[in-house]
Amino acid sequence: MDVFSAMGVFVRVVDLKSFSLAAAELEISSSSVSKQIAHLEQHVGARLLQRTTRRLNVTEIGSAYYEQCQKIISQVEESENLVSQLQGKPQGVLRINCNMTFGQLLLSKAVPEFMEAYPDIKFDITLEDGDVDLVRDSFDLALRITHPQLPDSSHIAREVASIPMYICGSPKYLELKGCPKVPQDLKQHNCLIFMLASNTNSWVLNGKDGRETVQVTGDLKANNGLLVREAVLAHRGLACLASFVIERFVEAGQIKVLFPEYEPERLSLYAIYPDRKYTSPKVSLFIDFFKAWLADNLHQEFLL
Structure with a gap:
């Protein structure tokens, strides 16, 4: 048995909490994973994993052994990196x-x-x-x-890289609801919130008089920028989105960037x-x- 290889299999099983997922990632069969774990347990003389039809648990000894395996694998990778560097x-x-x-x-x-x-x-x-x-x-x-x-x-x-965040909306929405002239006008609009952006519902613009932050609200919050962009394209409201999310739609005239006289927040x-x-x-x-x-x-x- 290749002990180091079995250690790697053991670490991935613990990380993924699954024999089958580890097998798929390592591109080997589930039976091969089971055999390597069994051989490893026999080699160390202790039970490392408790496996039932529904759950996979790491034993106390298995948890300590897992940490040591991680260190060993990391050290080997660093050694290989050094050789590659040289x-x-x-x-x-x-x-x-x-x-x-x-x-x-x-x-x-x-x-x-x-x-x-x-x-x-x-x-x-x-x-x-x-x-x-x-x-x-x-x-x-x-x-x-x-x-x-x-x-x-x-x-x-x-x-x-620096990522500019632009406040934007569709031309149709702006025609129906009006175009905000100053940042505080955003409070009167339905603002679509990208929840994973660090600014969330506090949108920031930098003007000649300094930094201006506006607390906004709306009827949509989502943790995916593409979903928020689709709501903008459907004329549902305004959003603060990264340049790379809206670029081709701005160029096509489907999305309009607001507040040209302000510098957008940058992440x-x-x-x-x-x-x-x-x-x-x-x-x-x-x-x-x-x-x-x-x-x-x-x-x-x-x-x-």
Whole structure:
């Protein structure tokens, strides 16, 4: 039995809380997963997992062993990263976790170009919103849009791009309800709220007299920017959305950006990765590539 390989299988079973999900991710059969866990338990002389038809529980010994397995796997990966650095040839699988909408609209376009340039690097990408544990979930890199000031963390965070947030609406809605002239007019409108944006229902504009924040309300709240955009296109109200979410609809005249005399609030896209002694060349290479790619492809200003 390959003990190190079995450790990797064990870690993924615990992370995913499922033999079948671990088997699918590792591209092996469920029976192979079961056999490796059984052999590992026999090797260490202790029960690591308690499995029933409905649940999978980690024993006390299994929990302690899991933590040690994680450390061992991390150390091996760092050793391989060091060798890769010294060889100067980025390779292997790059595991990325990214915000859902940003991943669908921008990351999805950049990755094929990167793969064309660096065929020795493969990708394993998960799109989801919310927090992620990079170490526990075995991600090399997370891409997150948030305020320019990140909270303190044990991870390294590199700012990759600035994301302008525009207040906008459809021409038909503005014709029916009137176009707000100053930020405080937004209080009289149905404002559609993107819940995962850091500004949520406090929309910010920067004018010649300084920063102005408006508390807005409306009949729709959603945790997906594309859903909010569709409501804007259906003439339901106004929204504050990222430039990359509305760009092609602004250009087509289906969405109008408001308050041209104000500077929109800007959020930051961060590349976040574990603070390790050796950063994998594939991580550094992709971040540098993606930063340059976004500089060429991320619309910063609309011609209003």
